[in-house]
Amino acid sequence: MAEFLRISKLTKHFRGLVANEDVDFTLGSGDVRCIIGPNGAGKTTFISMISGHVVPTSGRIAFKGRDITPMSVPGRARLGIGRKFQTPSVFDNLTVAENIELASIGKHAEGADRRARMGEVLQLTRLEAFASKPALTLSHGQRQWLEIGMLLANRAELLLLDEPTAGMSAEETHATAALIKTLAAEFGIAIVIIEHDINFIRDLGAPVTVLHLGRVLMEGDFAAVSENDDVRNVYLGGEWEC
Amino acid sequence: MSNTRPVPPMPRISLRSESAAAIVVFAVLALLPLMMGGYVIYVLPQYLIYGVLAMSLGMLWGYAGILSFGQAAFFALGAYAMGLAMKAGFGAGDGYLGLLAAIVVGAGLAFLVGYFLFSAGVRDIYFVLITLALSIMVQQIAISQSSLTGGFNGMYIPRMDLALGPLGRVSLAHDRAIYYLVLPVTVAIYAGLRRLTRSDFGKVLVGIRENEGRTLSLGFDTSWYKTIAFTISGAVACFAGALYGAHAEFVSPSLASVAFSTEVVIWVAIGGRQSLLGALLGGLGVAALSNYLDGLSPVFWQLILGGIFVAVIIAFKGGIAGALGRLVARKDDAHG
Amino acid sequence: MTHETVFHAILSLAIQGTLITFVYALAALGLAVVFGLIGVINMAHGAMITLGAYFTWACLSAGLPFGLAVLVAVAGVGLVGLIVEHALIRHFYDKPFETLLLTWGLFLILTELIKIAFGSDIRTIPTPLPSAIAFLGFHIPEYEALVALLSAALLGAIGLVFYKTSYGIKIRALTQNREVAGLLGLNVAATYKIVFVAGAMLAGLAGALMSPILSIDPTIGNIYLVRSFFVVIVGGIGQLLGGTLAGSFLIGGSQTIFGAFSSQVIAQTIVFALAIVVLRFRPTGVFKEK
Numbered sequence: 001m002a003e004f005l006r007i008s009k010l011t012k013h014f015r016g017l018v019a020n021e022d023v024d025f026t027l028g029s030g031d032v033r034c035i036i037g038p039n040g041a042g043k044t045t046f047i048s049m050i051s052g053h054v055v056p057t058s059g060r061i062a063f064k065g066r067d068i069t070p071m072s073v074p075g076r077a078r079l080g081i082g083r084k085f086q087t088p089s090v091f092d093n094l095t096v097a098e099n100i101e102l103a104s105i106g107k108h109a110e111g112a113d114r115r116a117r118m119g120e121v122l123q124l125t126r127l128e129a130f131a132s133k134p135a136l137t138l139s140h141g142q143r144q145w146l147e148i149g150m151l152l153a154n155r156a157e158l159l160l161l162d163e164p165t166a167g168m169s170a171e172e173t174h175a176t177a178a179l180i181k182t183l184a185a186e187f188g189i190a191i192v193i194i195e196h197d198i199n200f201i202r203d204l205g206a207p208v209t210v211l212h213l214g215r216v217l218m219e220g221d222f223a224a225v226s227e228n229d230d231v232r233n234v235y236l237g238g239e240w241e242c
Numbered sequence: 243m244s245n246t247r248p249v250p251p252m253p254r255i256s257l258r259s260e261s262a263a264a265i266v267v268f269a270v271l272a273l274l275p276l277m278m279g280g281y282v283i284y285v286l287p288q289y290l291i292y293g294v295l296a297m298s299l300g301m302l303w304g305y306a307g308i309l310s311f312g313q314a315a316f317f318a319l320g321a322y323a324m325g326l327a328m329k330a331g332f333g334a335g336d337g338y339l340g341l342l343a344a345i346v347v348g349a350g351l352a353f354l355v356g357y358f359l360f361s362a363g364v365r366d367i368y369f370v371l372i373t374l375a376l377s378i379m380v381q382q383i384a385i386s387q388s389s390l391t392g393g394f395n396g397m398y399i400p401r402m403d404l405a406l407g408p409l410g411r412v413s414l415a416h417d418r419a420i421y422y423l424v425l426p427v428t429v430a431i432y433a434g435l436r437r438l439t440r441s442d443f444g445k446v447l448v449g450i451r452e453n454e455g456r457t458l459s460l461g462f463d464t465s466w467y468k469t470i471a472f473t474i475s476g477a478v479a480c481f482a483g484a485l486y487g488a489h490a491e492f493v494s495p496s497l498a499s500v501a502f503s504t505e506v507v508i509w510v511a512i513g514g515r516q517s518l519l520g521a522l523l524g525g526l527g528v529a530a531l532s533n534y535l536d537g538l539s540p541v542f543w544q545l546i547l548g549g550i551f552v553a554v555i556i557a558f559k560g561g562i563a564g565a566l567g568r569l570v571a572r573k574d575d576a577h578g
Numbered sequence: 579m580t581h582e583t584v585f586h587a588i589l590s591l592a593i594q595g596t597l598i599t600f601v602y603a604l605a606a607l608g609l610a611v612v613f614g615l616i617g618v619i620n621m622a623h624g625a626m627i628t629l630g631a632y633f634t635w636a637c638l639s640a641g642l643p644f645g646l647a648v649l650v651a652v653a654g655v656g657l658v659g660l661i662v663e664h665a666l667i668r669h670f671y672d673k674p675f676e677t678l679l680l681t682w683g684l685f686l687i688l689t690e691l692i693k694i695a696f697g698s699d700i701r702t703i704p705t706p707l708p709s710a711i712a713f714l715g716f717h718i719p720e721y722e723a724l725v726a727l728l729s730a731a732l733l734g735a736i737g738l739v740f741y742k743t744s745y746g747i748k749i750r751a752l753t754q755n756r757e758v759a760g761l762l763g764l765n766v767a768a769t770y771k772i773v774f775v776a777g778a779m780l781a782g783l784a785g786a787l788m789s790p791i792l793s794i795d796p797t798i799g800n801i802y803l804v805r806s807f808f809v810v811i812v813g814g815i816g817q818l819l820g821g822t823l824a825g826s827f828l829i830g831g832s833q834t835i836f837g838a839f840s841s842q843v844i845a846q847t848i849v850f851a852l853a854i855v856v857l858r859f860r861p862t863g864v865f866k867e868k
Contacts, residue, residue: 077461548686
């Protein structure tokens with residue numbers, strides 16, 4: 001069987017500046033992967049090429065055995081690639097329920113099926129009590145969850161999460177890690193996460209890909225990556241700070 | 243995860259009260275010719291048609307967030323289509339041909355312009371100004387092609403008959419007759435647009451208005467949604483124009499003017515852009531008021547209208563319908 | 579057709595095209611400055627042009643000499659711009675759509691005020707320089723040539739201000755990045771005000787200088803709004819000098835050429851249609867490098 005996500009030799013140059021160079025990357029269905037690296041390592045550009053927001057200079061992206069390199073953003077979304085942006089992008093003036101419903105259009109027919117799915121998503125993202133509140137009134141952390149909830153209602157099979165725990169309390173961060181584990185284990189959703197929070201990455205226990213200057217520096221589990229000298233050198237003086 | 247509670251359908255106070263208000267408005271309008279006659283019944287269909295034109299913009303601006311200054315262009319095209327169809331002399335079906343031609347022309351032009359621009363990401367102010375140019379272009383073509391359109395002097399349009407096949411034909415020459423054609427058509431268009439805005443399609447339009455990037459990233463080809471919304475809007479505006487031509491029995495290039503385009507925007511802004519009934523009543527009410535006050539003091543009324551428009555933009559984004567909706571919601575809160 | 583007549587026709591088009599290019603540039607400059615520098619599309623631009631023309635007419639009727647009338651018109655429209663900016667526009671700079679609607683409402687109000695103050699009859703202003711310059715067998719109206727020259731000089735002056743003076747460069751920096759402008763010690767609110775008022779004054783100047791060429795009615799500015807907008811976007815927003823000039827040349831030049839083969843009305847329509855096509859394929863302007 002073809003791999004769930006297979007990326008080969010993905011390269012992006014912005015006016016001569018290298019954002020990504022020859023990145024190879026594979027992911028199985030239901031896999032979780034963290035992408036780390038110092039600022040400017042090309043992390044966001046990398047997932048933007050997967051979601052279709054950035055057109056690669058060269059290379060190939062195959063999703064569920066299909067070459068999606070030339071495909072548009074909405075086309076990829078319909079195939080099951082969901083993107084959470086660094087700054088949560090939700091419908092501020094609509095209620096939480098309306099946000100979720102909009103995301104479920106086209107994936108869940110109007111009526112009982114859609115309402116059941118919406119209920120499920122609201123429960124998973126702990127937003128039940130806020131269903132009729134405008135998204136604008138949510139806390140930053142809740143907005144992150146709402147955006148993830150929208151991707152779930154949108155039936156994403158691959159979630160691309162750009163800094164999902166930004167602006168979250170320690171408790172919320174922990175709950176987010178638990179949510180991600182649930183989504184992967186129980187729903188078989190594959191998840192790629194860009195993160196800086198080292199506790200969160202440790203908590204998640206998922207394999208880590210380290211990007212540096214647009215290239216893959218190394219891949220491995222958290223322990224191996226955190227022991228690695230190259231990785232420590234990349235993070236100024238061995239400090240886990242970005 | 244199967245034991246989770248489904249979300250109850252959301253209580254939409256404003257929607258329910260809008261339906262009730264719509265029923266009352268249409269019932270009053272239906273009974274009006276039984277109680278009065280004369281000038282009011284003669285002129286009301288024209289205001290209803292303006293209301294339809296306003297709804298064509300209300301749907302586009304209020305739901306999809308696309309402002310068009312070109313609704314008058316479509317309206318004028320529809321009136322000319324009706325005039326040319328009546329002039330063509332095909333016999334009993336002329337009027338129908340005019341109405342049909344208007345829908346085809348309006349939808350066709352709007353689709354071409356919409357697809358051409360939206361697919362390239364032309365939006366906001368750029369779209370506004372292009373639609374403004376569209377009005378100017380239609381007006382200038384109408385002026386210059388005088389052999390076809392009568393140029394500056396305009397064109398007289400014989401009023402259509404309602405041919406009912408074997409049942410014969412109903413003359414619309416009588417004021418009440420055309421009133422009872424225009425009113426149900428208005429109700430039908432209101433109901434149709436209402437349904438559209440509450441459908442999944444309408445919800446996606448709202449998504450585009452609120453956050454187009456997010457909507458795109460959820461898998462919706464937003465440029466197609468916008469193109470279709472504009473196409474429907476153009477078809478409705480053009481159809482309204484054909485009805486106007488039939489009712490007014492006259493069309494001139496001023497129907498495509500910047501001034502008239504602007505009026506449509508003002509009706510919708512004042513009536514309430516996010517309520518189709520608000521737009522309809524905005525068109526009907528402001529046009530009627532304009533007509534009345536224009537007779538008293540044309541210049542000052544236009545000035546006041548401009549002032550009201552600015553005030554609406556600054557303080558009452560939802561127009562009258564929005565303000566009433568808030569009032570109703572507050573009252574319900576107090577009771578519940 | 580002989581070679582001479584062909585040459586003569588081309589030269590005639592070139593002269594017409596040059597004159598119209600600079601007139602359009604003059605009309606568009608105010609819009610270009612406000613749109614390009616502070617991102618406000620001033621829908622009242624056309625009405626401000628009209629107002630400039632009427633102020634000039636009023637001053638001339640009151641017996642002032644033409645030059646003074648122009649200055650009064652510029653100051654008058656500038657004052658209107660200042661009042662409007664202070665009362666309304668400054669509260670909506672971060673909401674482009676609201677400013678669009680507001681300035682449109684302003685357009686309505688100004689147009690009606692013009693009707694109240696000056697009536698709806700067409701007014702004409704006699705050309706201050708009635709003679710013509712003989713040039714290669716052509717007679718170029720002296721006044722139109724002067725307007726073209728003034729327009730060119732104005733473009734040059736604005737170029738000097740925005741590209742050579744430190745204040746102008748800072749204002750351009752403001753367009754790029756508001757926070758940086760704050761660091762440069764620029765008072766953002768005051769700068770926005772100055773730019774908006776400058777745009778209004780330029781519109782007033784355009785109306786004043788064009789008034790002897792036009793027959794003035796309260797809606798004369800409408801067409802200049804759309805035309806100026808196309809000039810600015812075809813040339814490229816923010817390309818103050820080159821953009822305005824190139825856009826004017828393309829819009830005015832093509833109108834001259836089409837006008838030679840058909841009526842002015844048709845030419846105008848074709849040019850608008852072409853401008854829309856250009857906008858679709860080059861939304862950042864014809865010459866702007868992506």
